[in-house]
Amino acid sequence: MKRLAIIASGDLGQQIAYHATQDKQFDVVGFFDDYANPETSKNTILGTVEDIERVYKANRFDELIIAIGYKHFEIRAQLFTRFRNKIPFATFIHSSCYVDESCKIGSGVCLFPGSVLDANVEIQNNVLVNVACTIAHDSIIGSHTFLSPRVAIAGFVTIGENCNIGINSTIIDCIKIINGTQIGGGTVVISNIEKKGLYVGNPSRFIR
Numbered sequence: 358m359k360r361l362a363i364i365a366s367g368d369l370g371q372q373i374a375y376h377a378t379q380d381k382q383f384d385v386v387g388f389f390d391d392y393a394n395p396e397t398s399k400n401t402i403l404g405t406v407e408d409i410e411r412v413y414k415a416n417r418f419d420e421l422i423i424a425i426g427y428k429h430f431e432i433r434a435q436l437f438t439r440f441r442n443k444i445p446f447a448t449f450i451h452s453s454c455y456v457d458e459s460c461k462i463g464s465g466v467c468l469f470p471g472s473v474l475d476a477n478v479e480i481q482n483n484v485l486v487n488v489a490c491t492i493a494h495d496s497i498i499g500s501h502t503f504l505s506p507r508v509a510i511a512g513f514v515t516i517g518e519n520c521n522i523g524i525n526s527t528i529i530d531c532i533k534i535i536n537g538t539q540i541g542g543g544t545v546v547i548s549n550i551e552k553k554g555l556y557v558g559n560p561s562r563f564i565r
């Protein structure tokens with residue numbers, strides 16, 4: 358079983374560690390965290406971000422995953438760029454997901470339980486798909502983006518990089534959403550989003 362190290366030991370890190378372990382896909386050996394105290398943390402803290410390469414070279418883990426959430430997209434993306442050619446990133450697809458064999462799944466991706474990905478879906482690097490999402494055929498989810506639980510995406514949709522798509526939102530077919538868009542919970546997107554910002558409601562409206 359591959360040994361997994363996780364950047365950040367907060368709530369998201371705990372969820373990833375839980376699912377990766379419970380699904381018997383990885384042996385989670387610890388976390389890198391700039392803010393946790395290794396002496397007092399209940400988790401195994403392998404060091405800070407500055408220690409990652411040294412600990413990898415010491416053969417303490419095989420693959421890495423980033424558990425920095427949607428409040429810190431820039432850091433999440435920077436860390437992926439920093440380590441992508443130096444350390445293998447894990448791809449975690451929970452065994453309860455249906456992922457069509459034609460899908461392309463990038464590295465550093467987490468698919469939490471119960472998601473369904475139909476034919477020709479592309480999930481780019483470092484994306485997190487939370488529980489029970491449905492992504493229909495030929496849709497693309499851009500790097501670093503977060504899908505909250507139960508997001509429903511129709512066919513031929515393109516979602517940009519660094520987007521945060523709120524719980525239970527719906528995006529109809531052929532929609533394009535630009536990089537850095539935030540979508541509130543329960544939003545229904547029926548037209549392209551071409552201006553970066555926060556959108557809510559049915560149909561979606563720009564609020565800031």
Ligand SMILES: CC(=O)SCCNC(=O)CCNC(=O)[C@H](O)C(C)(C)COP(=O)(O)OP(=O)(O)OC[C@H]1O[C@@H](n2cnc3c(N)ncnc32)[C@H](O)[C@@H]1OP(=O)(O)O
Nearest residue numbers: 487505506522523524540541542543544555556557558564
């Ligand atoms: C496993 C997990 O838990 S993953 C995380 C899942 N969580 C989510 O998906 C949360 C999504 N977050 C939301 O929907 C939030 O309401 C946000 C981010 C859209 C907005 O939050 P805030 O910045 O606090 O906005 P605020 O509450 O001040 O609302 C601003 C306006 O938008 C409206 N609004 C806010 N959210 C929504 C929404 N989801 N749908 C419709 N209208 C909304 C408010 O009613 C308010 O309208 P008003 O100005 O007419 O009074």
